[in-house]
Amino acid sequence: MAFGGYVIGDEILLGKREDRHLRFLAGALARRGLRLAWCQYLGDDRARLAAAFAASFASGDVVFSFGGIGATPDDHTRQAAAAALGVPLVLHPQAEREIRARFGAETTPQRLKMGEFPAGAEIVPNPFNRIPGFAVREHWFVPGFPQMAWPMVEWVLDTRYRHLVDRERWAEDSVLVYGLPESAIAPLMEEVNAKYPGVKSFSLPSMSEDGARRHIELGVRGAPGEIARAMEDIRRGVSALGGTFSSSGG
Numbered sequence: 001m002a003f004g005g006y007v008i009g010d011e012i013l014l015g016k017r018e019d020r021h022l023r024f025l026a027g028a029l030a031r032r033g034l035r036l037a038w039c040q041y042l043g044d045d046r047a048r049l050a051a052a053f054a055a056s057f058a059s060g061d062v063v064f065s066f067g068g069i070g071a072t073p074d075d076h077t078r079q080a081a082a083a084a085l086g087v088p089l090v091l092h093p094q095a096e097r098e099i100r101a102r103f104g105a106e107t108t109p110q111r112l113k114m115g116e117f118p119a120g121a122e123i124v125p126n127p128f129n130r131i132p133g134f135a136v137r138e139h140w141f142v143p144g145f146p147q148m149a150w151p152m153v154e155w156v157l158d159t160r161y162r163h164l165v166d167r168e169r170w171a172e173d174s175v176l177v178y179g180l181p182e183s184a185i186a187p188l189m190e191e192v193n194a195k196y197p198g199v200k201s202f203s204l205p206s207m208s209e210d211g212a213r214r215h216i217e218l219g220v221r222g223a224p225g226e227i228a229r230a231m232e233d234i235r236r237g238v239s240a241l242g243g244t245f246s247s248s249g250g
Helices: 021-030 046-059 077-085 093-106 109-115 146-160 182-195 224-240
Strands: 003-008 036-042 062-066 089-091 116-118 122-124 133-136 139-142 171-178 199-207 213-222 244-247
Touching: 003 021, 003 046, 021 036, 021 146, 036 046, 046 077, 046 139, 062 146, 077 089, 077 116, 077 133, 077 139, 089 093, 093 109, 093 122, 109 116, 116 133, 122 139, 122 146, 133 146, 139 146, 171 224, 182 199, 182 213, 182 224, 199 224, 213 224, 224 244
Parallel strands: 003 036, 003 062, 062 139
Antiparallel strands: 089 116, 122 133, 133 139, 171 213, 171 244, 199 213
């Protein structure tokens, strides 16, 4: 079981809005000792959404999907999820109660469409305005607005996946390497990966605006108990290769 995410909306792909959900989701998981395995950006295309959902439903992953669950013609997430599951959309009774409680006498058939979810789904409570999201097969569908979506995701993690907390607790450390190209440090990274199976090495080159390389951030992330020893090997290896290093400040 891995954690994944979808960020949905043409406005993201067109650059009209900047995504903030990816960073939030990665952070919310990390605070609980969990990790985000993947995330995809998708536009408001029903067929493409249905294909993506069909694949992730089959994967067994826990997936958080942000956006596209409204009831206007450019919202396709609810319909695409139902199509991927091969079930109809139905008005969820709890969702109907929440929507009627929210709008009272101003409840309309169009507003009730926001409570039409794939048959068999459960609701995800929305503390901001009571218009719920929905969940089916370990997929949690929430609105695109952060002020609504983020408390809903936090609730899901704390109520449904509390038993997984610290399953993937990890740490990270790194140094800034000078005077070496990435090709020179690649064998060192491979040695560290082989010696410490609980960690993964990484390198992040940094360049100035004129394209000149300034330094490489070289480090490891993974099992906390192996980080210190792996970093000692990295420091010794950089020195042996003729490079210099300083603290990354991370």
